[in-house]
Amino acid sequence: MIDNLILGFQTALTFENIVWCFIGVLMGTIIGLMPGLGSTTGVAILIPLTLTLEPVTALIMLAGIYYGAQYGGTITSVLISTPGEAASVVTTLDGYQMARKGRAGSALAISAIGSFVAAIISLALLMALAPPLADLALNFGPVENLAIMILGLVIVVSFAGGSLKRGLMMASLGLLISTVGVATGFSQARFTFGNVDMLGGIPFVEVMIGLFAVGEVLYQIRIGAAAPIRTRFKDMVITKSELKRSAAPIFRGSGIGFLLGILPGAGSTLASFMAYGIEKRVSKNRGEFGRGAIEGVAAPEAANNAAANANFVPTLALGIPGGGTTAVLLGAFTIYGLQPGPLLFETQPALVWGLLVSFFIGNVLLLVLNLPLAPVFAQMLRIPYGYLYPIILLTSFIGAYSVSNNMFSVVLVLIFGLIGYVMKELDLPVAPLVLGLVLGPLFEKALVQTSALGQGSFSIILESPISVVILIAAVFFAFGPALLGRVAKRLTAKKAEEALTK
Amino acid sequence: MESVRLKVAGIAFTAVLAAVGIAAVIGGLMYGVFAEDGLIGPGFLPVMSGGLVALFAISDIISRLLARKHPVDERELLLDDESAAELEAEAKVPDIDIFGRSQKQRNKQLIAVIGILIATVALVEVLGFILAFGIMLVVTAVLVERRKLLPSILVAVIALGVAYLVFGVLLRVPLPQGLFGMF
Secondary structure: OHHHHHHHHHHHOOHHHHHHHHHHHHHHHHHHHOOOOOHHHHHHHHHHHHOOOOHHHHHHHHHHHHHHHHHHHHHHHHHHOOOOOHHHOOHHHHHHHHHHOOOHHHHHHHHHHHHHHHHHHHHHHHHHHHHHHHHHHHOOOHHHHHHHHHHHHHHHHHHOOOOHHHHHHHHHHHHHHHOOEEOOOOOOEEOOOOOHHHOOOOOHHHHHHHHHHHHHHHHHHHHOOOOOOOOOHHHHOOOHHHHHHHHHHHHHHHHHHHHHHOOOOOHHHHHHHHHHHHHHHHOOOHHHOOOOOOHHHHHHHHHHHHHHHHOHHHHHHHOOOOOHHHHHHHHHHHHOOOOOOOHHHHHOHHHHHHHHHHHHHHHHHHHHHHHHHHHHHHHHHHOOHHHHHHHHHHHHHHHHHHHHOOHHHHHHHHHHHHHHHHHHHOOOOOHHHHHHHHHHHHHHHHHHHHHHHOOOOHHHHHOOHHHHHHHHHHHHHHHHHHHHHHHHHHHHHHHHHHHHHO | OHHHHHHHHHHHHHHHHHHHHHHHHHHHHHHOOEOOOOOEOOOHHHHHHHHHHHHHHHHHHHHHHHOOOOOOOHHHHHOOHHHHHHHHHHHOOOOOOOOOOOHHHHHHHHHHHHHHHHHHHHHHHHHOHHHHHHHHHHHHHHHHOOOOHHHHHHHHHHHHHHHHHHHHHHOOOOOOOOOOOOO
């Protein structure tokens, strides 16, 4: 462990990597606070810029965007009640109310401090948990890998929010899109309709830029914008009592965030909602919730940051992304010629540990940047969206073109941009589609290997105890939440009935 | 009215997905689901995923037809009624935004931007990438967003200059130059 940490520091503390880490967290903060841009969009748009960098440097920068955006997303939640990130939605409840009472600075400061503490706690846990999990996963064969991928898809679907069948539909659609082109192991071109550009498959960077960046911009144009609340440097001073009130919520939020973030697909959004819900129940100041309670900002902000880091546990150890952004990052790994998964810890220790250590450095940079400079970042909200979104569109299209220097990429971005807009409008979850698309080729490979091992029969999957346990977990995640919800509803109804009779 | 339109659009989109799924199953069957030795063939995953898309899409169409209320976001179940109501109230799309535009006007803007994007992509091969997107930036800012011409041109020149420097010069991306050999 110590050797690995030293290796990580040696890798992350080079001048080049620190500079790119700084650029990543700075851009992440800006991306997070821009309406219509989130960490997933930001990472997807900026992947083309990193193609000439060393893989470790590129991943340090992209990961910086990811957790930087968690900080930036809070600024818009507090100042304009518009979360830059889905994970900051719940922060609008108390953060915006604090801002309306002239305590925007305290809300931003506590979210930066809470995020930082949560990041450090979760990183320590990530470093402790990911390697043993990867060791365990090294014993997995194609059968267990197939079961893990089924579990990953099911969890992403069940936590994506909204209807389960819509999530499953989108995950299946992602798998279907991944079958376009010539698959490894087969010589047959599928669904290419004679188009040579499609022989290599539908490239996911273009799909992600379209779905997330262009789709989101179109959606923002339709829903319009809210006026920002101004904040000043002197408002940033946080009082001792506010710090004291926030300490326990930050620790509780970090714990909840890490536990939920570690599940593939659960993600930081759910963590922030759960942390807020629990805090509201246990807090001494629960009466203030919804009217500007600092605990209502500290807990969800700590939770979403802890979950963002915990998302890397399944991503790095199992090769199963924890959420939308880690799915894009997983795609970036393959672009740089790396195979994410348990072998990564053995074959690329400098990269993995350098990346993990860079999270520490990035979070320190973010705290230093965000505590004094949040009001400065907030000024960016004053750039008229009418100028901003055409620039986001330009960046999306030019970025997509640069991936393969081909107009086909530009057309794909346009098509998937329109699809992304329709999906957002119709409340269809995007994350399962992305995961299906990224996992598709690996899933098909595992299917081929499993059918070969079972000589044409898939019953072999039930012969491995590990895969049976994983599949039982998948069934639980698919139907458990709905069943538990129904039981809880019945119990509540029964209690209400009893209260009425009394 | 809006929710009825959304419902119809939802059913239409899901019906398209169902059709795509069925087409994929037919295509997959033609590629061969299983090889001669009993192992899976190139058509297995298309049949499986296409079948699932069609199955869930048809099931979703039925639920959309039967649904009366707006579906509840499961995340809101984690909050109590008061917080969920506050969140819902804040999430409601305002009819008039800070620029004083109504929903109808914003819908028109959306259609205009989509039209401009399609035209821009079509014009790249003719005018070149930078020039086509330059026109897109100015037209969107001036005609759609009603911004002043000079600042719009200035913003477009700066944005394109930075984009050209980063992608054209630093990353040496050969951007399409169009029929006239311009940027």
